[in-house]
Amino acid sequence: MVVLNKIYTRTGDDGTTALGTGERRPKHDLRVAAYGTVDEANACIGMARVHTAGLDGPLDAMLARIQNDLFDLGADLCTPEGDEPPAYEPLRVTAGQVERVEADIDALNADLKPLRSFVLPGGSPAAAALHLARTVSRRAERLMVELAAMPDETVNAHALKYVNRVSDFLFVASRAVNGNGARDVLWTPGENR
Secondary structure, eight states: OOOOSOSOOSTTTTSEEEOTTSOEEETTOHHHHHHHHHHHHHHHHHHHHHHHTTSSSSHHHHHHHHHHHHHHHHHHHHSOOOSSOOSSOOOOOOHHHHHHHHHHHHHHHTTOOOOSSOEESOSSHHHHHHHHHHHHHHHHHHHHHHHHTSTTOOOOHHHHHHHHHHHHHHHHHHHHHTTTTTTOEEOOTTTTO
C-alpha cells in the first residue's frame, strides 16, 4: 500500500531523486527521463479519456487498464535490476500485460478498413488526444531503448514490448474514435508544394 502523508520532502532540492532501490540519481538521468516520460504518456491518456468516457464500447475501460499498467511500467523502470537481491520483490511488467494489449488492439482493429495513406493527428478531439498520447508513448519507448543500450543498465524486455504495443494501441484507438477511420485525416504527400 502506498501512503503519502507529506508531498514535499526537500530531498530533491539538490537536483537528485531516489530510485526504487534507494539509489539517488540526477533528475536528468536517462532512467529518470524514461519513467518520467511514461508518466507524461499516462497523463496524456488521462486527458484523452475526458473525450472517450461517454463513448459506447470498451475503449475507455481499455484505456483505464493501460493507465494502471503504465504505473507498473514506471515502477519497473524505477527499480533497476542490480547485483544484490532487493529487499522486496520489484514490480515488473509481464508477458500477460503485453498479450492483453495485443488482444485489445485486435478487437479495435477488427472494424477498421485497411489504410492506404498515413493518418494525420486529428479528426475528432478524442482522436487528436489519443495521437498526442501515442507520440509521447513513442518518446518513452525511444528513451527506454536508449537506456537498455547503455552499459550497466537493464530494461525488462516485456516493458519494452509493452510500451511499443501501447503506442500501437493508441494509434488504432484514434482511428476507432474517428468513426472507425471514416473521419481520419489522411496525409496527401506534396499537397502544398
